[in-house]
Amino acid sequence: MSPDADVIDIHPARHQRVLILSWEYPPVLVGGLGRHVHALSVALAAAGHEVTVVTRHAEGAPLEEYADGVRVLRAAEDPVTFPLATGSLLAWTMAFNHTLTRAALRAAESGDYDVVHAHDWLVAHTAITLAEHLDLPLVSTIHATEAGRHQGWLPEEMNRTIHGVEHWLSNASARVIACSGYMRDQVTRLFEVPTGRVDVVPNGVDDRAWHARPRAVASARARFAGDGPLVGYAGRLVYEKGVQHLVHAVPHLRRRHPGLRVVIAGDGPYREELVDQTRRLDLGDTVRFAGFMDATQLPAVLAATDATVVPSLYEPFGMVALEAAAAGAPLAVASTGGLAEIVEPGVTGVTFPHSDPDALAGAVDQLLGDEVFARRVARRARTMVSRRYGWATIAARTADSYAAARREHGTFQARRAATLLAGGRPRIAIPEGNLLAMDGAAC
Numbered sequence: 001m002s003p004d005a006d007v008i009d010i011h012p013a014r015h016q017r018v019l020i021l022s023w024e025y026p027p028v029l030v031g032g033l034g035r036h037v038h039a040l041s042v043a044l045a046a047a048g049h050e051v052t053v054v055t056r057h058a059e060g061a062p063l064e065e066y067a068d069g070v071r072v073l074r075a076a077e078d079p080v081t082f083p084l085a086t087g088s089l090l091a092w093t094m095a096f097n098h099t100l101t102r103a104a105l106r107a108a109e110s111g112d113y114d115v116v117h118a119h120d121w122l123v124a125h126t127a128i129t130l131a132e133h134l135d136l137p138l139v140s141t142i143h144a145t146e147a148g149r150h151q152g153w154l155p156e157e158m159n160r161t162i163h164g165v166e167h168w169l170s171n172a173s174a175r176v177i178a179c180s181g182y183m184r185d186q187v188t189r190l191f192e193v194p195t196g197r198v199d200v201v202p203n204g205v206d207d208r209a210w211h212a213r214p215r216a217v218a219s220a221r222a223r224f225a226g227d228g229p230l231v232g233y234a235g236r237l238v239y240e241k242g243v244q245h246l247v248h249a250v251p252h253l254r255r256r257h258p259g260l261r262v263v264i265a266g267d268g269p270y271r272e273e274l275v276d277q278t279r280r281l282d283l284g285d286t287v288r289f290a291g292f293m294d295a296t297q298l299p300a301v302l303a304a305t306d307a308t309v310v311p312s313l314y315e316p317f318g319m320v321a322l323e324a325a326a327a328g329a330p331l332a333v334a335s336t337g338g339l340a341e342i343v344e345p346g347v348t349g350v351t352f353p354h355s356d357p358d359a360l361a362g363a364v365d366q367l368l369g370d371e372v373f374a375r376r377v378a379r380r381a382r383t384m385v386s387r388r389y390g391w392a393t394i395a396a397r398t399a400d401s402y403a404a405a406r407r408e409h410g411t412f413q414a415r416r417a418a419t420l421l422a423g424g425r426p427r428i429a430i431p432e433g434n435l436l437a438m439d440g441a442a443c
Helices: 003-007 031-045 089-109 119-132 158-170 180-191 214-224 243-255 272-278 298-304 319-327 357-369 371-388 390-424 436-440
Strands: 017-021 048-057 064-067 069-074 115-119 138-142 176-180 197-200 229-232 263-267 287-291 307-312 330-333 350-354
Touching: 017 031, 017 089, 017 119, 031 048, 031 115, 031 390, 048 089, 069 089, 089 119, 089 158, 089 350, 115 119, 115 214, 115 390, 119 138, 119 158, 138 158, 138 390, 158 180, 176 180, 176 390, 180 197, 197 390, 214 298, 229 243, 229 298, 243 263, 243 272, 243 357, 263 298, 272 287, 298 319, 307 319, 307 357, 319 330, 319 371, 330 357, 330 371, 350 357, 357 371
Parallel strands: 017 048, 017 115, 048 069, 115 138, 138 176, 176 197, 229 263, 229 307, 263 287, 307 330, 330 350
Antiparallel strands: 064 069
């Protein structure tokens, strides 16, 4: 595409041909990324865009299909990709990108595209190769950063390598999508991407899918609640989700609210540590670990709670807060990351400083101690979710980013070429110390 493409009027509403790359897509669902990419792709297709997703193959899934208006190509792993003779995630990622690239090139042979959209660092090599080979604008969504996941520290070679790939992908992209203002600030600071190239497009939610039937809510209440209020948590059981601080707040809450029960829905590597904490605090009769729950079970459990807590230390966006709000749960969330942009204190929920069990207990106590207030903020949060975070709205904003990338493609490529001619490929320097504390930024 020539530099003259910058003066072409590409209206954001025009139907666009999009090639999406993601290592997760149904039936491969490891975290929230696969659900996000699926919902976005379906919403883009419903708006009239032509969408092809190239993703990882799963046993029993077709290598190619049209589903929900989306063309899906699944890259079968090479014989040496799984299992590798090493447990290295980086080695697996490199091998996976080889087969993903071949599948994406096959997709390009059977259709023309206007833009390539990459989701996170795991597809970076394929995305950059494809965009350069086809001379297409690249848009990347950075769902989280390695520095953020580790509170600013990159202790191991793998952590530093992932950070470097994130830096490379962000700077190779004509537009970068971040799910919150907090994530936009991380991308601009950590990866030195100009603010003007970063678009804030929040994650979406299908609020109707989180409206549980009254009978299901009553059943969940009967299963998990006792004679007092029910407090809930849903999400992965990992350190950065802050569940340990919820556990440490329970003794205070139990004294204030006899008969209190806490249900923790989710699983992860931190589970055994959390179970040990509950034993040491003698909370076995109060805290219940319910394990992983899918989208057919979780809405009723969230709706049954008198407060749902999101105690994360690091949260780029806070998808579970939207889902809980859509289910009708009163929210108590840590005032960190994207959560602070979702919940307005006293209006759509209550907030507390992360890593502070006493403050967490105080925030939850606000909801448990005033049912009228709790139900009022829950109703407002539910309305807010349907108005701001519907997938049709999110798809339209994403399509705007595509259109901007196409308008700017010629100029962006010219600047990159000039940079390379002037000094060759820039070396990504990874400084020592806490990356999130640089330039006065809070950890």
